[in-house]
Amino acid sequence: MGTTAELEGFNQRIADAMLASKEQGGGLPQYLGIQLREFTAGRLVATMEVRPELVTPMGAIHGGVMAGFVDHCLGCVLYPLMKPGQWAATTEFKLNYLRAVKSGTLTAESTVLAMGRRSAVVRVEVTNDGALACAAQGTLLVSEPPSGK
Numbered sequence: 001m002g003t004t005a006e007l008e009g010f011n012q013r014i015a016d017a018m019l020a021s022k023e024q025g026g027g028l029p030q031y032l033g034i035q036l037r038e039f040t041a042g043r044l045v046a047t048m049e050v051r052p053e054l055v056t057p058m059g060a061i062h063g064g065v066m067a068g069f070v071d072h073c074l075g076c077v078l079y080p081l082m083k084p085g086q087w088a089a090t091t092e093f094k095l096n097y098l099r100a101v102k103s104g105t106l107t108a109e110s111t112v113l114a115m116g117r118r119s120a121v122v123r124v125e126v127t128n129d130g131a132l133a134c135a136a137q138g139t140l141l142v143s144e145p146p147s148g149k
Helices: 004-008 012-020 027-032 063-076
Strands: 033-038 043-049 089-097 105-115 119-128 133-144
Touching: 027 063, 027 089, 043 063, 043 133, 063 105, 063 119, 063 133, 105 133
Parallel strands: none
Antiparallel strands: 033 043, 043 105, 089 133, 105 119, 119 133
């Protein structure tokens, strides 16, 4: 996880606002039904129900569904750790799909491995009804707001 000094900047107010949001960021996260459940410094737990429209004709969710879930969790874990106005952008991530997901609930645990002023490395483990279904790791750019705004 990031250094103690980096994680001491955890803003519970931002975490609570994100947990309370019913839209969960709108767009794809809202469509997927991602729910942020728990925040602590450098850790996020989120869930998503596997719905029939997310399952391919082969009987399992599309890898892109899992990738969208993971990508959202990669970034969200950082917001309570960043300064107001900063934003996180995924620059790369790797997924290892470990088992087919056909139904049930996906639970992601996102953990900050390292966080600096300009970048962060985050690990996400996704379980499907208790069994590990995906392991992922990504790098995110931490950006400052545009000057003059």
